[in-house]
Amino acid sequence: xxxxxxxxxxxxxxxxxxxxxxxxxxxxxxxxxxxxxxxxxxxxxxxxxxxxxxxxxxxxxxxxxxxxxxxxxxxxxxxxxxxxxxxxxxxxxxxxxxxxxxxxxxxxxxxxxxxxxxxxxxxxxxxxxxxxxxxxxxxxxxxxxxxxxxxxxxxxxxxxxxxxxxxxxxxxxxxxxxxxxxxxxxxxxxxxxxxxxxxxxxxxxxxxxxxxxxxxxxxxxxxxxxxxxxxxxxxxxxxxxxxxxxxxxxxxxxxxxxxxxxxxxxxxxxxxxxxxxxxxxxxxxxxxxxxxxxxxxxxxxxxxxxxxxxxxxxxxxxxxxxxxxxxxxxxxxxxxxxxxxxxxxxxxxxxxxxxxxxxxxxxxxxxxxxxxxxxxxxxxxxxxxxxxxxxxx
Numbered sequence: 235x236x237x238x239x240x241x242x243x244x245x246x247x248x249x250x251x252x253x254x255x256x257x258x259x260x261x262x263x264x265x266x267x268x269x270x271x272x273x274x275x276x277x278x279x280x281x282x283x284x285x286x287x288x289x290x291x292x293x294x295x296x297x298x299x300x301x302x303x304x305x306x307x308x309x310x311x312x313x314x315x316x317x318x319x320x321x322x323x324x325x326x327x328x329x330x331x332x333x334x335x336x337x338x339x340x341x342x343x344x345x346x347x348x349x350x351x352x353x354x355x356x357x358x359x360x361x362x363x364x365x366x367x368x369x370x371x372x373x374x375x376x377x378x379x380x381x382x383x384x385x386x387x388x389x390x391x392x393x394x395x396x397x398x399x400x401x402x403x404x405x406x407x408x409x410x411x412x413x414x415x416x417x418x419x420x421x422x423x424x425x426x427x428x429x430x431x432x433x434x435x436x437x438x439x440x441x442x443x444x445x446x447x448x449x450x451x452x453x454x455x456x457x458x459x460x461x462x463x464x465x466x467x468x469x470x471x472x473x474x475x476x477x478x479x480x481x482x483x484x485x486x487x488x489x490x491x492x493x494x495x496x497x498x499x500x501x502x503x504x505x506x507x508x509x510x511x512x513x514x515x516x517x518x519x520x521x522x523x524x525x526x527x528x529x530x531x532x533x534x535x536x537x538x539x540x541x542x543x544x545x546x547x548x549x550x551x552x553x554x555x556x557x558x559x560x561x562x563x564x565x566x567x568x569x570x571x572x573x574x575x576x577x578x579x580x581x582x583x584x585x586x587x588x589x590x591x592x593x594x595x596x597x598x599x600x601x602x603x604x605x606x607x608x609x610x611x612x613x614x615x616x617x618x619x620x621x622x623x624x625x626x627x
Contacts, residue, residue: 309572310593314612316619317350320357324618328540329603329611333395338603338611340620341388341402345372347412361412361419363404382406383458390437390495390540394444401446403434405457409448409476409483426450426474426483433457436495436540440502446476447505449493463492464511473507473518487518487528495540499582500553506531508538508557515541515557515585532585535575536562540601540613544579553582556602570596577602
């Protein structure tokens with residue numbers, strides 16, 4: 235399997251990106267356009283509820299970017315190697331590797347965290363929450379398909395390598411911590427600033443301090459009603475920091491529109507947060523003269539999910555982030571096409587979008603993790619497998 239720069243399709247053509255030159259949080263809205271024949275044809279394939287969502291998004295969608303920056307397009311096609319989960323689990327939303335580089339570990343739809351042990355041994359249970367020991371239908375042997383809220387739903391996750399602890403966001407139960415050997419995870423945060431956590435989502439860990447950065451996507455809607463966050467333009471999300479030394483969770487930023495994935499910068503001076511509804515990344519400063527402030531960092535060609543720091547490239551030594559896109563903006567007009575953008579690589583210093591990953595079909599991508607040697611692991615809330623690219627094979 236290999237990643238190949240396409241010469242047949244320019245996957246970024248439908249949606250260009252405006253580089254970040256404004257520091258305002260205000261998005262200028264454009265009048266709603268009439269539905270095109272392609273939009274109407276695509277709409278016929280969807281349920282009435284989904285159709286309503288599409289029509290409302292056409293009105294609410296942030297204005298299309300007007301820049302014309304050139305960037306590399308990686309056309310994937312059928313090059314994804316599926317690393318399949320065992321039934322009934324699906325939806326490996328986020329991925330993490332331990333201090334030895336083993337993994338990935340991922341949270342799935344039945345509320346458990348799984349560990350990949352290689353092709354010969356496959357997936358194994360690593361951790362679970364208290365409901366799997368107290369609620370009969372959540373027991374592993376039941377292998378039932380239940381609503382996520384019954385047994386919990388792990389989303390973003392990341393290790394603290396020095397302690398071996400795995401922190402993960404359970405959308406319904408709070409911020410969780412599993413020890414080096416897994417097993418029963420404990421709830422370490424259920425509120426922040428006196429307000430209960432409602433929809434815990436993205437997670438990253440400062441490997442030097444042990445601080446855990448995470449998001450609470452909405453104080454109004456839970457994950458089961460996530461569509462309503464976008465439809466209502468809800469802006470009650472928060473960026474939070476958990477200190478394991480004190481056990482306290484502090485509010486770093488509030489009033490965010492569907493804060494999702496979060497990633498700490500390589501130098502630890504700031505965190506980057508995906509603001510899904512507004513199709514952009516924010517930068518919240520932790521240190522320096524701007525400490526405590528939040529500013530726009532990058533405009534994106536779609537609705538961002540998780541953000542992961544990527545390694546420096548040998549060509550120029552720049553650092554980057556991989557940003558997964560649940561859908562790109564052109565999907566509302568064209569549906570899924572070979573040009574549909576599933577993820578982008580963003581420069582960590584400027585916020586410039588320099589590379590787009592496309593050609594993944596109807597499967598959405600929730601996370602991209604780049605490993606040494608160039609392998610890309612892909613998470614998705616929709617698939618019964620983790621995707622893998624092996625560059626050069």
